[in-house]
Amino acid sequence: MSQEKKNGKLKVAFFDFTSCEGCQLNKLNFENELLDLLKYVDIVEFREAMDDKAEEYDIAFVEGSISTPSCVQRIYDIRRRSKILVALGQCAVSGGINAMRNEQPLEKVQEEVYGEHKYLFPSMPALPVSAVVKVDYEVRGCPMSAPEYLHVFKSLVLGRKPETKDYAVCVECKLKENECVLEKGMFCLGPITRAGCDAICPSNGQYCTGCRGLVSNVNKNGAVEMLKQHGFSVEEALKRMKMFNTNDLEKEICWGKE
Amino acid sequence: MSRDLSINVHHVTRVEGHGNIVVDVKNGVLKKAELDIVEPPRFFEAMLKGRNFHEVAIITSRICGICCLGHQMTSLRATENALGLEISEQTEILRKILIHGATFQSNVLHALFLATPDFLNVGSVFPLVNTHKDVVLAALRLKRLANDIGDVISGRAIHPISIVPGGFTKLPSESEIKELREKLANEGMKDALFAIDVLASLADQIPQFERETEYISLYNDKEYAFYDGLICSSDVGLVPVEEYEDVTNEFVVPHSTSKHTRFNRSSYMVGAMARFNNSHKLLKPKAQEVAKKLGLIAPCHNPYMITVAQMVEVVHCIEDAIDLMDILLERGIKDEKPNQNPTRFGRGIASTEVPRGILFHDYTYNRKGQIEKANCVIPTGQNLANIDDDMKKLVPEILDEPKEEITKKLEMLVRAYDPCISCSVHMLDVTFEE
Ligand code: SF4
Ligand code: SF4
Numbered sequence A: 001m002s003q004e005k006k007n008g009k010l011k012v013a014f015f016d017f018t019s020c021e022g023c024q025l026n027k028l029n030f031e032n033e034l035l036d037l038l039k040y041v042d043i044v045e046f047r048e049a050m051d052d053k054a055e056e057y058d059i060a061f062v063e064g065s066i067s068t069p070s071c072v073q074r075i076y077d078i079r080r081r082s083k084i085l086v087a088l089g090q091c092a093v094s095g096g097i098n099a100m101r102n103e104q105p106l107e108k109v110q111e112e113v114y115g116e117h118k119y120l121f122p123s124m125p126a127l128p129v130s131a132v133v134k135v136d137y138e139v140r141g142c143p144m145s146a147p148e149y150l151h152v153f154k155s156l157v158l159g160r161k162p163e164t165k166d167y168a169v170c171v172e173c174k175l176k177e178n179e180c181v182l183e184k185g186m187f188c189l190g191p192i193t194r195a196g197c198d199a200i201c202p203s204n205g206q207y208c209t210g211c212r213g214l215v216s217n218v219n220k221n222g223a224v225e226m227l228k229q230h231g232f233s234v235e236e237a238l239k240r241m242k243m244f245n246t247n248d249l250e251k252e253i254c255w256g257k258e
Numbered sequence B: 001m002s003r004d005l006s007i008n009v010h011h012v013t014r015v016e017g018h019g020n021i022v023v024d025v026k027n028g029v030l031k032k033a034e035l036d037i038v039e040p041p042r043f044f045e046a047m048l049k050g051r052n053f054h055e056v057a058i059i060t061s062r063i064c065g066i067c068c069l070g071h072q073m074t075s076l077r078a079t080e081n082a083l084g085l086e087i088s089e090q091t092e093i094l095r096k097i098l099i100h101g102a103t104f105q106s107n108v109l110h111a112l113f114l115a116t117p118d119f120l121n122v123g124s125v126f127p128l129v130n131t132h133k134d135v136v137l138a139a140l141r142l143k144r145l146a147n148d149i150g151d152v153i154s155g156r157a158i159h160p161i162s163i164v165p166g167g168f169t170k171l172p173s174e175s176e177i178k179e180l181r182e183k184l185a186n187e188g189m190k191d192a193l194f195a196i197d198v199l200a201s202l203a204d205q206i207p208q209f210e211r212e213t214e215y216i217s218l219y220n221d222k223e224y225a226f227y228d229g230l231i232c233s234s235d236v237g238l239v240p241v242e243e244y245e246d247v248t249n250e251f252v253v254p255h256s257t258s259k260h261t262r263f264n265r266s267s268y269m270v271g272a273m274a275r276f277n278n279s280h281k282l283l284k285p286k287a288q289e290v291a292k293k294l295g296l297i298a299p300c301h302n303p304y305m306i307t308v309a310q311m312v313e314v315v316h317c318i319e320d321a322i323d324l325m326d327i328l329l330e331r332g333i334k335d336e337k338p339n340q341n342p343t344r345f346g347r348g349i350a351s352t353e354v355p356r357g358i359l360f361h362d363y364t365y366n367r368k369g370q371i372e373k374a375n376c377v378i379p380t381g382q383n384l385a386n387i388d389d390d391m392k393k394l395v396p397e398i399l400d401e402p403k404e405e406i407t408k409k410l411e412m413l414v415r416a417y418d419p420c421i422s423c424s425v426h427m428l429d430v431t432f433e434e
């Protein structure tokens, strides 16, 4: 079962926790680049696509959030055996859409689903991977941005540190010369959301749902003012932002308050 | 024969999500044969509560990245039914093309990347890159083409962006559609037929096993139904979609975080084989030819042949997508805005055939256009009881074979259904069976 060590090739593995598996699928959408990368790495574990299992990994890519006690055990084990651990997609980075349920008391959610048998399937709040083990790099977005993933992957293969972006989606949107969706009367989270997706939603006429999480300093670029100008309150923005970032907002809930 | 046998396949590989196969035979008597679903439940319906009508499909898309288009489509239509939002003919045509793209992509990936390695006795698709490069590349091209359809028409293939209640926030151009049409008619069809030749050459690797069951799919007398229709049961005929709960009868079993379903028997089948058995007469001409060539004749009772039915559908979807694009190009694409002015608030139910079978979304909206109650019944959940019943018939029939062979056949059986476990553990209200 165990994989032979081939000269100098990095051993790469993929793991999935609670998620929609969209990020797993998204990375397969770059088949040409992927086939190129296969020259430099050995994929030693990828449950969705193959039967093999390995002992240790140079790079472990982890998708999904941690949401059961057995997930916690598994991620400890993976961390112990990996040199570098990368969180892929918003579920892994912040808990993502799964964390929406954290707003309701867990007991209640479980009881609603399983009635008196609520202890049959143990569950816990949906957490980001970084809440349980150390995460070295992250690729944000729901789904994660595939070009960004390729950038991180290639950098790590070359032994470089991947670059990350920390400015608002609006910046990318303006560069693409889109008509601003705020002007069209929609409530867009672009002003407070971290870029890196090439403003793909506004570019398709849709508002940004904040799937990449907050920029680190929301007030700096006058985002709150901008939203207020269009008649939208901070409370409303927070409620919308929670769709993908409930856990983060619990930490940063004080932003925008003078 | 009084054999003892215990099989426990932990986390079946090459399926979407986490499931275990558990088989227990004592003194030649089958005690247990089941697929345990161990994927953590995800509580989606609870998360929808209080969300605005335009946010709902964005959330339900994340039930499953593999089936996201199907979830969005069903979600949008349930919302439109609940709020009385009419859509244009153009919107309907574009949506049907999107469904065809998503269906042939999912079917190709499953048949060639997840199921075929079993026919060639390898553990994954990766060794095939060396030994069967042509077919791997053909499959990748088909996948890319389906992605292009998703990107061009819906903004992004995974978690589509521009399909919203009432229409599209951005429309493709006629030249983009023309380009897709040419690619489908040329490389697309060529690659599909080539992949089918390869599958035909492996036909003797498909295990022989028969179990007649109840086949449930959407049915529509105008076309091979994907987008809409009535519920069709091979046992009792047509049932209106609004009465879906009488068909699905969801219940909880202790070995699965996903609910099971049953209608007229202890289990029923959904998916490509159910669609083929119920609607095969409505397949496009080339797809009919291909079915014949692959030896697929309705009604087919061998679940291992689901993979074959999927490839027949690949050809049908390509043919029908081309026809729909021709209609679109002849009419010309009109610049329409989505219709988002509700005419009422209340309950809306919709059903779509997604690659793995019939899917239901059922929403109730309050007067503010926010979700009050939601329920989704997912194809894989509906197949679980049927898989268990198949295993219970299969294991005694092959009990004299070596354990590895039995295990392999069981894994192949589970894989044949192309279970999407991520999808099936979305969960909400439950009634326990004692
Ligand atoms: S981040 Fe989004 S696309 Fe990725 S796994 Fe989570 S829900 Fe799916
Ligand atoms: S525009 Fe917003 S919602 Fe869309 S991908 Fe970018 S961050 Fe996510």
Ligand SMILES: [Fe+2]
Residues within 6 Å of the ligand: B063, B064, B065, B066, B067, B420, B421, B422, B423, B424
């Ligand atoms: Fe799915």
